[in-house]
Amino acid sequence: MSAAIKLENPLLDKVTINAFIKAVQVTLSDMASTQVQFGKPFIEQHLTPRGEVIGILGMVAMPLRGTLSLSFPKNAILKIVENMLSEKYTEIDKNSTDAVGELTNMIYGSAKTTLNESGFNLEMAIPTVIHGDFKSITNSDGVTLVIPVKLSTNEEFFIGITIN
Amino acid sequence: MFPTTTKFLVIDDFSTMRKIIKKVLNELGYTNIEEADDGATALPMIQAAQAAGQPYGFIISDWNMPKMQGIELxxxxxxxxxxxxxxFMLVTAESEQKQILEAAKAGVSDYVVKPFNSATLKGKLEKVYARVNSSPATKAA
Structure with missing residues (x-):
């Protein structure tokens, strides 16, 4: 039997944060032989763009609705794609955007399994990838928990969990 | 293990995952690999290969695809x-019991949960080979 959700704000709950941290860690280790370290999470009232390629996925676990975003600066995604495919890339292209889509898919799938075992009821979802030089992102009225992720080669990307 | 001449069909809407699976198959000595980006494009390929007398020897498919899902294929x-x-092996980010049960009921040969590493995929292929070779239907064929 699964436990009921008791959280006032699931963003601040260790279970949620740890599910996404573990999902990122395992996904990058298995699929890209890449080890990562996590920075201190912080809350943002408006999601600030932090990269050229962003994977976005709508999360629904009624009554909760939210968004998972993975924001990759150029150097971080090029390094990850190189590690995933054993091919070196110098510019963001279809390979990078496709990889961000697949990473978003796998990280969400992995976190979803953990969270659903803890009483959430997250549904399947297909990610969207956007690529560009963003000045701002308006995707919801919710606040966002941002978790910085640093690769062992020092490049950094960001997990964003927005709850509407 | 399956002979290195085995003809594979790898289906995933993300080219990254198709490349990763192809890379692992190449490392295992398999080079006869074709790709499809959805179940809807894969099904006619499977039918055409059969009609041409060159059927696929192994299908590896993603579950979650926009037009025709892997489970439907x-x-x-x-x-x-x-x-x-x-x-037929399903490769998917879905690792919940209900999905695994649905795949098992539909007759999946094995099930790989993403993320996975090359050792996991290799181990699953070996397991499927062992099972296929002990199956009366295959022995009779």
Whole structure:
């Protein structure tokens, strides 16, 4: 039997944060032989763009609705794609955007399994990838928990969990 | 293990995952690998390969795809006497019990949960080979 959700704000709950941290860690280790370290999470009232390629996925676990975003600066995604495919890339292209889509898919799938075992009821979802030089992102009225992720080669990307 | 001449069909809407699976198959000595980006594009390829007398020897498919999901493709293959004996592996980010049960009921040969590493995929292929070789249907074929 699964436990009921008791959280006032699931963003601040260790279970949620740890599910996404573990999902990122395992996904990058298995699929890209890449080890990562996590920075201190912080809350943002408006999601600030932090990269050229962003994977976005709508999360629904009624009554909760939210968004998972993975924001990759150029150097971080090029390094990850190189590690995933054993091919070196110098510019963001279809390979990078496709990889961000697949990473978003796998990280969400992995976190979803953990969270659903803890009483959430997250549904399947297909990610969207956007690529560009963003000045701002308006995707919801919710606040966002941002978790910085640093690769062992020092490049950094960001997990964003927005709850509407 | 399956002979290195085995003809594979790898299906995923993300080219990254198709490349990763191809890379692992190449490392295992397999080079006869074709790709499809959805179940809806894969099914006619499976039928055409059969009609041409060069059927696939192994299908590896993603579950979650926009037009035709991997589970639907699996069911379509199992419902067709021409394709029902082709080993069919689902590779998916879905690791919940209900999904695994649905795939097992539909007759999946094995199930790989993403993320995975090359050792996991290799181990699953070996398991499927062992199972296929001990199956009376295959021995009789």
């Amino acid at each position: 699996l069911k379509a293959c199992k419902a067709d006497p021409n394709h029902k004996n082709i080993p």
